[in-house]
Each structure stands twice: as C-alpha cells, then as structure tokens.
Amino acid sequence: METNYRIAYDKYWQDIKEKQAEEITKNRAVSYNSQCHQFEVSFFNSEYVLDCPAEKIYRKSDGHSLDIMGSIIMLNYLAYARPLQRSIHKWISLKEIPNGGALFYPAFHKNSIIPLVKAFGVQSQELYRVAATMGGRQADLGDAAVIFQVFPEISMCVVVWEGDEEVRGNATILYEPGVDELLHIESVIGLGSYISEKLVRRSVSSL
Incomplete structure (x- = not known):
C-alpha cells in the first residue's frame, strides 16, 4: 500500500473509532452490529462489511476485499458523517x-x-x-x-x-x-x- 494511501486509510479508521456508532448510523444509511463492532455499507449496489477491530473491509456475499481507493472513499464516507442540508436534485461538475x-x-x-x-x-x-x-x-x-x-x-x-x-x-x-x-x-x-x-x-x- 502506497504511503499516502496508508496515511489516509489509517487516519479514517481512527476517525471512525473516535465517533459514536450511533452518530454515524444517524447521519448515514448504514447499519451497525454492536456485538461484532461492524458496519454494513452499500457501495455500488453491493453490501460491504467494515470490521472495526480488524480494520478490514470486505464484500458481504463472498468476502472479497475492497481495493485501497474504494476502501478510503468508504472510510471517508463514514468518518465524515454529520447532519446534512439536502439540496434540490441536479447535476454539477x-x-x-x-x-x-x-x-x-x-x-x-x-x-x-x-x-x-x-x-x-x-x-x-x-x-x-x-x-x-x-x-x-x-x-x-x-x-x-x-x-x-x-x-x-x-x-x-x-x-x-x-x-x-x-x-x-x-x-x-x-x-x-x-x-x-x-x-x-x-x-x-x-x-x-x-x-x-x-x-x-x-x-x-x-x-
């Protein structure tokens, strides 16, 4: 794993662990298993498991590990969880x-x-x-x-x-x-x- 990717990967895991799981599930359409300390996230219509203790991300259906860029995006999606101000739908560049x-x-x-x-x-x-x-x-x-x-x-x-x-x-x-x-x-x-x-x-x- 390249150094810059590793820094971002480790930082977002730490940010997630410092948040309350309830804060993340309140502000993101994800679920959390408090016994296993795992989040479940939909990413490109596939369900992924984020295992907090092991700091691993894998597809729920077959255990396939998500690539590093996808992992960083998903981790940031959870770490950035906060209340939203929804805007009208349109596309922007x-x-x-x-x-x-x-x-x-x-x-x-x-x-x-x-x-x-x-x-x-x-x-x-x-x-x-x-x-x-x-x-x-x-x-x-x-x-x-x-x-x-x-x-x-x-x-x-x-x-x-x-x-x-x-x-x-x-x-x-x-x-x-x-x-x-x-x-x-x-x-x-x-x-x-x-x-x-x-x-x-x-x-x-x-x-």
Missing part, C-alpha cells in the same frame, strides 16, 4: 463544487475525463455494457450516459458525446450538489477518478 473543485479540475480532466473520451468517444454505446457490470443505469444525457448509486445518499453520472472527423468526442463526470458535505473534497475527486478508472479498465479488458 467538479468545477462547481466548493472548497477546491475548480482548483483541482485541470488535473482531474487530464487523469479522469480524457481516458473516458479515449475509451468511449468513438463507441459511446459501449459505456452501457461496461457500466452495467458496476450497477450503472442508463440516463438521457449526451450520446450515452449512466448513473451510479455509489452510496445510498450519493449518485453520480458519467456522460459521453461521440466525436467524428470534425468534432472531438467529449465526456464529463457529474455529481449531486452537497456531495462535499458527504465526502472530503479529496474523496470527491477520488470517487470520480475511481469510476473513470473502473470503466476504462473494464472496457480495455473486454477488447
């Missing part, structure tokens, strides 16, 4: 998210948006097939779009526009307003990168 979204967007565009364009900009319908393996459902945006239910309170949308000889393809990753109340801005960015990487990797692996 990273640039519109307060506290750093616009600042980090150029790097996010390079690392997460451009790979989506390369993977799906000339075959937008392929996005539907690949996204279905992650529980994505079709949306009526662009040439192809999918919505992911990341956590019960967090949805995200990936949109692709096909290019041709005259117009370059394009893509975007959209969030719901208030996502910065559910995750730290670094995890907000990390979540977008996580989705992009999973989609691109699964597209490439199918070729």
Whole structure:
C-alpha cells in the first residue's frame, strides 16, 4: 500500500473509532452490529462489511476485499458523517463544487475525463455494457450516459458525446450538489477518478 494511501486509510479508521456508532448510523444509511463492532455499507449496489477491530473491509456475499481507493472513499464516507442540508436534485461538475473543485479540475480532466473520451468517444454505446457490470443505469444525457448509486445518499453520472472527423468526442463526470458535505473534497475527486478508472479498465479488458 502506497504511503499516502496508508496515511489516509489509517487516519479514517481512527476517525471512525473516535465517533459514536450511533452518530454515524444517524447521519448515514448504514447499519451497525454492536456485538461484532461492524458496519454494513452499500457501495455500488453491493453490501460491504467494515470490521472495526480488524480494520478490514470486505464484500458481504463472498468476502472479497475492497481495493485501497474504494476502501478510503468508504472510510471517508463514514468518518465524515454529520447532519446534512439536502439540496434540490441536479447535476454539477467538479468545477462547481466548493472548497477546491475548480482548483483541482485541470488535473482531474487530464487523469479522469480524457481516458473516458479515449475509451468511449468513438463507441459511446459501449459505456452501457461496461457500466452495467458496476450497477450503472442508463440516463438521457449526451450520446450515452449512466448513473451510479455509489452510496445510498450519493449518485453520480458519467456522460459521453461521440466525436467524428470534425468534432472531438467529449465526456464529463457529474455529481449531486452537497456531495462535499458527504465526502472530503479529496474523496470527491477520488470517487470520480475511481469510476473513470473502473470503466476504462473494464472496457480495455473486454477488447
């Protein structure tokens, strides 16, 4: 595990342990087993167990361990638990998210948006097939779009526009307003990168 990931991983575990379980379950759509000291969390429509004593995260159905980036996002989701002020539903880009979204967007565009364009900009319908393996459902945006239910309170949308000889393809990753109340801005960015990487990797692996 890379050093920066390990630091974030350990910090969020500690933050969770310092909170009262009731505070987390009150402010997040998760359950808690007080006998085992375990949380159960829905992540991309799969149920995961967060074992606090062992500091491990695994899929409930088969015991599969969650990868490090997904683990950090999930830990931050619990560690960041606090009362929310819900906003009306609409989609916004990273640039519109307060506290750093616009600042980090150029790097996010390079690392997460451009790979989506390369993977799906000339075959937008392929996005539907690949996204279905992650529980994505079709949306009526662009040439192809999918919505992911990341956590019960967090949805995200990936949109692709096909290019041709005259117009370059394009893509975007959209969030719901208030996502910065559910995750730290670094995890907000990390979540977008996580989705992009999973989609691109699964597209490439199918070729």
